[in-house]
Amino acid sequence: MARNVSTQSRIGFTIGAWLVALLIFAPILWTALTAFKTEAEAIASPPTFLPRTFTLDNFEAVQDRSDYIKHAINSIIVSVGSTLIGLAIAIPAAWSMAFAPSKRTKDILMWMLSTKMMPAVGVLIPIYLIFRDLRLLDTVHGLTVIMTLINLPIIVWMLYTYFKEIPVDILEAARMDGAELWNEIVYVLVPMAVPGIASTLLLNVILAWNEAFWTITLTSGRAGTLTAFISSFSSPQGLFLAKLSAASLLAIAPILLLGWFSQRQLVRGLTFGAVK
Amino acid sequence: MGSISLQNVNKSFGEVQVIPDISLEINDGEFVVFVGPSGCGKSTLLRLIAGLEDTTNGRILLDGQDMTDAPPARRGLAMVFQSYALYPHMSVRDNIAFPLKMAKASKEVIDQKVEYAARTLNLSDYLDRRPRALSGGQRQRVAIGRAIVREPKAFLFDEPLSNLDAALRVNMRLEITELHQQLQTTMIYVTHDQVEAMTMADRIVVLNAGNVEQFGTPLELYRTPANRFVAGFIGSPKMNFVDGAEAAKHNAHAIGVRPEHFALSKTSGTWKGTVSVAEQLGSDTFLHIHLDGIGLVTARTGGEETYEHGETVYLTPDPQRIYRFGADGNALAA
Amino acid sequence: MATRQTRALARTMMAPAVIVLLIWMAVPLAMTLWFSFQNYSLINPMMTGFAGWANYTYVIGDPSFTQALVNTLLLVGGVLVITIVGGTFIALLLDQPVWGQGILRILVISPFFVMPPVAALIWKNGFMHPGYGMLGHLARWLGLPPVDWFAQYPLFSIIIIVAWQWLPFATLILLTALQSLSEEQREAAEMDGANAANRFRYIILPHLARAITIVILIQTIFLLGIFAEIRVTTGGGPGYASTNIAYLVFRTGILSNDIGAGSAGGVVAVIIANIVAIFLMRAVGRNLDA
Incomplete structure (x- = not known):
């Protein structure tokens, strides 16, 4: 070249x-x-x-003021947890779409994509009220559920595009070899799709980590993630630029490193496989 | 035991009817080849037997047991795919062991059977390699190894040799035939190559547009083709067909003469023509000849004599071996 | 290409994902719709009952709505223009044989990984603050009066921040697309005597069309919902100068506790998103099928 x-x-x-x-x-x-x-x-x-x-x-002050560690742990639980649950739901769905497509498969995929277009504010109020009534406001598990739902379409799409590249012959061979569906997925599909599943995981952890609508509106002190943590620095208090910078650095550093490693998969993931 | 019986099987994909109606009886231990041009439904038929597709109507019996709705995993058949379909993330050993693992065989049984299969197929030195580190022929053998360890009722081969080069193809052809003689298990083999069909099969099913044109031993098909399609498909080079006035002389819509059933002369004969191309193979020579008033035909002759482009030759078809066909394409009784 | 059993199994396996998303879509949306026709305020619990179109007339009739709508369009449009033009330029630059391409890619992609509130805060305080922001220092050094960005140009400031966040995404996708342009095609154009401008116009741009459509589609999805950047910088102000539809709903429903009016705003937001989506899908569909 x-x-x-x-x-x-x-x-x-x-x-x-x-x-x-x-x-x-x-x-x-x-x-x-x-x-x-x-x-x-x-x-x-x-x-x-x-x-x-x-x-x-500055770092010490930030930890003392806003408990960085607690927020970081919340961020990790929410982003990793929601991605893992999402994968568990999406792998079977993507298997279906990639290997046993029906006439409606394309429509379902497009519909899933369209759920991403629904503006979050359109459902903010009911979700807020439901969460309030179910005592899910400001809880880590409540937030994890929401995060799973928002990223599920992306996870399904990404897995679908990766699964599409696996020759169906090999899955059929497994069936001929006596593998039931569960074994076909566990022993053949998943190991073959490891790179794709890994990049799906990585990208969705990043997206969930940086999600800043639901994390801010549905949490406060207890279950706040790093996005909520950093938002608490939005009103200046005296001399604070250095502390704000330290807090910002702490909030973005982990995912920045992860992002650098996964930037090549990012394109494919975020374009739903349309650009590789 | 591995008899396979198809009863009025038909298959449609949506509006498209791929297989209108097929009934077949395949005996235990038989080597049956499905042959036909691409798109004739032979692979679909195999996949129906495998259970990878389901029939639209009709029944499939294995050993007299109705398996029409059984999933592939429960049919006790093994399949070798055109692409080999090896598991790329597993070693050769694990590939071959996979069916046994799925059948929950004990570790000792697995080891023993894998070793045995590997020895039989000359794969012992490669057991710890990944498929991608193997040559095409070796991959093919791994696929066969994976099929034989589970001691299936029958083997299904879906164009297994089409990805190999010509020399290797001949070798593997022999190996599979030998394997059949050794195992005596039913084998169904799909190919578009009539040479493979002729050399390997006990019986051949010739398929065209989803219909069985003829089902018989290789020599039956060669000697008494049921119709023009089979006559043209079996035999290489292809049978020459002549219609019109020449055919009418034999009371037929068309007549067929195989290239090897001509007597060739440079001086006299029934049909006169000029040599267009002479393909010399050494042992044989294939002559493409323009016959006056008939058209282009192929004739096979010994490799000794040489012919030049434009040379005049005379062909005389062997009167005993002129095939006669009616207007519907079916063979007319001799 | 599968059996009835496989297809039945496939439906079962797809069910959890479909059902979960269906509930996620339908239930809250139905509730929003319901609330939007109710008198429902958390501040005044005495006010209940069917409200008719009152919430809608209240929300849409308020001048803040028109302003929020215009702001939303400006925000989406402004960011799209900046990121696509800038992204194309940077992608073309990175596609040249430059030294250190790997590191350059990492530097350029980085803003994408910065969470929105951080991005907004470091711009607000480190750059756009008239006293100690970088741009303030720069203005003083040039002998100009420093600009109080968020007071004077609140929406424009937010557009800058959001564009900075999304520029990497556009760049990366356009770069990926550029790199898939075959060298032979480029060389053929060169042999045909096309100069750089013509090559860009007739070879590169058409090749990028698909990628650009995708960038527009995906960015629009995200840009319609811009929230955190506004929340941590201007809070939608001054007045409603930097309030978009998403933030207006938040202000009305959550901050002012008017569930009915907030819901009506939410329904309007969904309708707007759908209108945009239909246009996009139509435009994109044409490009994606090819």
């Missing part, structure tokens, strides 16, 4: 690309740097680039 490009233009493109990329990355980089500055240095004008006095105090 090496196109023949002169070294000059290659240098030109490289500089241009790096400038643009750094510009896009700047808010994250800036936040990361500010997180290690003192509050005074954080708002100094003119600003400093690297922290003059490198400090971890």
Whole structure:
């Protein structure tokens, strides 16, 4: 694929690309740097680039003020839990759609996609009231259920596109070899689809981690995830830019790392398999 | 035991009728080949027997037992797929062991049977490899190994050799035939290649557009084809068909002469023509000849004599071996 | 290509997913619809009973609704334009043989992984704050008065933040699409004497059409529901200057505890989303089937 490009233009493109990329990355980089500055240095004008006095105090303050650890654990439970439950529901469904399609399969897939288009605010009030009456408000399991439901269509779609690539012959061979459905799925389909299932899992953990409508509207102190945690920093209190930066860094770092590893699967997942 | 009986089986996919109505009796231990052009329904028929598709109407009996609605896992049949359908994430050993594992065989039994199958199929050295590290022929053998360990009532082969190169195909053909002689288990083998059908089968089912054109031993099909389709399909090169005035002389709508049933002469004969192409195989020569007033025919002759393009030759069909067909395509009694 | 048994099994296996989603769709939606015709306020429990169209006339008749509708369209449209134009440009740049492509990809994709409230807060405080934000520093350095972004251009500020979050997504998809353009096709165009502009116009852009449609479809789904960015920055204000439909429903239903009016707003939001979806599906369907 090496196109023949002169070294000059290659240098030109490289500089241009790096400038643009750094510009896009700047808010994250800036936040990361500010997180290690003192509050005074954080708002100094003119600003400093690297922290003059490198400090971890902000992280400590954030933990003391808002209990980062508790929120992070909630985030992990909700995002991983909802994804695992989603996979358990979606794997059989995707098996059906990929290997025993009927005339309605395409319609059902499109309908599932369309549930993603329903604006959350359209159902916010009933969900809020149901949650209130069932005492699910501000609970981790309540939030996990909601997160499972929102991401289920994406999980089904992603698995469907991965399963489609597995030759049906091999599943039929398993049937001929005496495998009942359960064994066909456990011993043949799932092991063959491991890469696809893994990227589905990863992407959905990321999406659930970053979901910020239901996590904010349905939780407060107890079951709050990191999105709720960070929202508590929305009203400034005195000198707080460095602490806000530390909290932001803490909230995004885990998923940023995960995202870097899974960025190639991301395209396929988020486009429902339409772009690979 | 493995007799298979199809009773008035038909199959439609939605509006499309793939198999109008088929009844067949396959005896225990028989090697039966389903042959026909692509789209003739032979694979569908095999999948119906396997239970991978269900019949629209009709019954399928295995050993006299109605299996029409039994799922594939319960039919006790083994199948070798065109794509081999090996489990890519399992070693050769696990691939072969899979049916036994599904049947909940003990570990000792599994080990013993896998070893035995591997020895029989020359796979002992490859047991710990993954399928992708094997050649086409080896993969084929793994697929067969996976089929034989479960000691099925019958083996189903779905064009198993079509992904192999020509030389390997001949070898595997022999191996499968030998396997059949050794196991004496019923085998149903689907192919579009009439050479495979002729060389391997005890009996051949010739299928066309979902209908059985003829069911018989290879030589029956060759010697007494029931109709023009079978006559043209079985035998290589294909039978030559002549209609019109020449056929009328024999009181038929059309007559057929196999390329090997011509007497060739450079001086005199029934039909005069000119050589168009001479394909020399060494042992034989296939001559494509333009016959005056008849058209292009193929004749087979020994490899000794040489013929040139444009040369005049005379063909005389063996009068004992002229096949006569009526307007409906069916063979007319001699 | 399966037996009746397999198909029956398939229906059973699909049932949980379908049923769960059906309930998720139908029950709350029906409740929203029901509430929207009721007098139902958490503040005034005495007010009950059938309200007729009162909630709708109240919500739609209020000037805040029109403003929220316009804001929603501006937000979706603005972000789409910025991300698609910017994304195409960046994708073209990254598709060149540049050094460090792997790292560049990671840098460019990163904003996508930043959760919306964080994105909004770091922009609000680290960049757009007139006192100590980066843009304020920049303005002072250029000798200009610093801009109080959220006071002066609240909606535009939110568009910038959201566009920053979605730019990576558009870039990544367009880049993936670009990379699937065969080298031969490009070279053929070059041999045919097409210059860079023509190659972009006649070869690259048509090739990207499908990817662009997908970007529009998926981003629209998410952009119609923008919420957290507004919640943590302007709170919809000043006035209703940065309130979109989603946030209006939240304000009416949850913050003002007017369940009836909030529900009516929710129904309207669903209808708007459906209208958009129908248009999109039609446009996208044409492109996706090809």
